[in-house]
Amino acid sequence: MQDFGAAFGQAFALIAGFDPALMEIIGLSMRVTFTAVVIACVIGLPLGAVLAVGKFPGRATLVVLISALMGLPPVVVGLAVYMMLSAAGPLGVLQLLYTPTAMIIAQSILVTPIIAALTRQVIEDMHGEYDELLRSMGSRRLSTVATLLWDARYSLLTAALAGLGRALAEVGAVMIVGGNINHVTRVMTTAIALETSKGALALALGLGIILVGLSILVNAGLMGLRKSAERLAYA
Amino acid sequence: MKSRSLSLLLATAFAGSLTLGQVSADDRFIIVQSTTSTQNSGLYDALLPQFAAKTGIEVRVVAVGTGQAIKNAQNCDGDVLLVHAKASEEKFVAAGYGVSRADVMYNDFVIVGPASDPAGISGSGDVKSALTAIKQAGAPFASRGDDSGTHKKELALWKAAGIDPSGDSGSWYRETGSGMGATLNVAVGMNAYVMTDRATWIAFENKGDYAIAVEGDDAMFNQYGIIQVSPDACPRVKADLGQTFIDWVLSKEGQTAIADYKRDGQQLFFPNAGEQPNS
Numbered sequence: 001m002q003d004f005g006a007a008f009g010q011a012f013a014l015i016a017g018f019d020p021a022l023m024e025i026i027g028l029s030m031r032v033t034f035t036a037v038v039i040a041c042v043i044g045l046p047l048g049a050v051l052a053v054g055k056f057p058g059r060a061t062l063v064v065l066i067s068a069l070m071g072l073p074p075v076v077v078g079l080a081v082y083m084m085l086s087a088a089g090p091l092g093v094l095q096l097l098y099t100p101t102a103m104i105i106a107q108s109i110l111v112t113p114i115i116a117a118l119t120r121q122v123i124e125d126m127h128g129e130y131d132e133l134l135r136s137m138g139s140r141r142l143s144t145v146a147t148l149l150w151d152a153r154y155s156l157l158t159a160a161l162a163g164l165g166r167a168l169a170e171v172g173a174v175m176i177v178g179g180n181i182n183h184v185t186r187v188m189t190t191a192i193a194l195e196t197s198k199g200a201l202a203l204a205l206g207l208g209i210i211l212v213g214l215s216i217l218v219n220a221g222l223m224g225l226r227k228s229a230e231r232l233a234y235a
Numbered sequence: 236m237k238s239r240s241l242s243l244l245l246a247t248a249f250a251g252s253l254t255l256g257q258v259s260a261d262d263r264f265i266i267v268q269s270t271t272s273t274q275n276s277g278l279y280d281a282l283l284p285q286f287a288a289k290t291g292i293e294v295r296v297v298a299v300g301t302g303q304a305i306k307n308a309q310n311c312d313g314d315v316l317l318v319h320a321k322a323s324e325e326k327f328v329a330a331g332y333g334v335s336r337a338d339v340m341y342n343d344f345v346i347v348g349p350a351s352d353p354a355g356i357s358g359s360g361d362v363k364s365a366l367t368a369i370k371q372a373g374a375p376f377a378s379r380g381d382d383s384g385t386h387k388k389e390l391a392l393w394k395a396a397g398i399d400p401s402g403d404s405g406s407w408y409r410e411t412g413s414g415m416g417a418t419l420n421v422a423v424g425m426n427a428y429v430m431t432d433r434a435t436w437i438a439f440e441n442k443g444d445y446a447i448a449v450e451g452d453d454a455m456f457n458q459y460g461i462i463q464v465s466p467d468a469c470p471r472v473k474a475d476l477g478q479t480f481i482d483w484v485l486s487k488e489g490q491t492a493i494a495d496y497k498r499d500g501q502q503l504f505f506p507n508a509g510e511q512p513n514s
Contacts, residue, residue: 017476027459080349086307086310086311086312087310087311087312087469087471088309088310088311088312089310092311095471097312098266098295098297098312179266179295179297180297180298181266181296181297182279182280182295182296184295194274194275196416196417196420197271197275197415197416197417197420198416198438198439198440199416199419199420199439199440199441199442200440200441201440201441202421
């Protein structure tokens with residue numbers, strides 16, 4: 001398989017040459033993915049925490065449901081979002097189909113259950129330890145949630161990174177709602193799918209290598225931030 | 236200081252979403268629902284910059300199978316349709332979804348196969364006997380199986396040969412349910428014959444030991460048509476911009492641009508706007 005050697009060569013040439021098309025695609029990938037993960041965090045973190053500490057009817061069902069939704073097939077989410085945003089669909093007036101916004105919506109739906117489910121687990125474990133202390137302090141439920149989320153922030157970074165990984169790697173949803181339009185909605189994964197379908201396997205794999213490299217950089221960067229934040233916090 | 240990582244994350248994301256908002260602010264663009272063959276062969280990369288330079292209109296191409304392209308256009312998710320399944324296109328117009336249909340260009344379909352040629356059809360110019368030989372040899376044949384223009388054509392050719400391959404689906408007849416490029420990759424991976432449009436084949440880079448086995452039969456003619464999505468069916472359609480694009484594609488300038496597009500010295504599409512179709 002000389003394709004592997006060629007793939008590394010392609011990846012290197014693209015990076016070394018600061019290929020403008022590649023930079024544009026990487027930029028869009030990052031913008032779509034980060035925005036989707038932030039939205040998912042804004043919804044998923046409090047939702048997970050409420051599920052962890054709250055006591056209300058239907059809670060157990062909701063926990064199972066959100067856990068199960070972690071396995072949402074991207075292509076199904078893509079199809080559902082397409083049907084909502086299509087000009088013939090209920091949200092067609094917004095004219096969001098085939099835009100980066102549509103891709104952000106689809107990825108937010110994919111990532112939110114992951115963040116909510118992992119948050120619930122982290123907070124539930126922590127709540128067991130803190131429960132008595134918080135109650136003795138007379139803490140109300142809402143501030144309990146806030147306190148727990150804040151104290152768990154370093155563990156929750158892992159939940160965010162899991163969501164980020166899902167969004168960065170996903171192709172099925174963004175392909176349908178974005179349409180893989182050159183210079184508008186083409187991201188790393190859809191570009192890889194396109195090059196594969198052109199039979200340009202070395203180039204496709206080269207793009208894949210770059211995507212994995214990006215993922216490593218993002219993870220290393222966020223974990224580095226966490227380390228320095230931890231150091232500052234305890235200094 | 237504690238929240239530095241979070242605020243950085245938020246700042247990055249919000250900066251990102253602000254930039255994204257500007258993309259949709261510019262309305263001088265149209266969406267063309269089209270086929271994978273025109274995109275994968277690189278035709279649009281050659282045509283669209285010329286059109287944009289002349290008119291300032293940006294053309295956004297969604298390249299899917301013809302079946303899906305027509306369905307998307309019926310949902311009003313496109314301004315122009317450029318596909319290759321004439322019967323379906325005429326039905327689309329007759330049902331009121333499209334204004335009118337015009338021939339744009341043609342090329343032909345070919346059947347490609349491995350060097351080992353298990354059905355012994357290499358060099359054939361008769362698609363009926365070639366398909367019969369494939370069936371008799373039980374040689375693997377990869378079908379798109381995705382309701383695309385190429386798939387519809389392939390089914391019509393089987394029918395003309397008096398063969399119903401659906402009963403053998405899963406044995407020698409293998410439906411990939413994927414686009415042309417993906418199906419070519421699958422076929423090359425399992426030594427199966429496969430029918431493809433010539434443009435995609437010439438531009439395809441993972442040929443392995445594959446070569447054209449069957450070509451030149453009049454029945455394998457491949458006509459592309461262009462349709463303006465009807466503003467009556469879809470009130471928000473950008474009919475003016477779409478018609479400007481269609482007029483340009485059908486003009487001498489557009490047709491010349493199509494004829495001038497070559498890969499490896501070979502012309503991929505042959506413009507025939509305004510001519511009587513020869514098939």
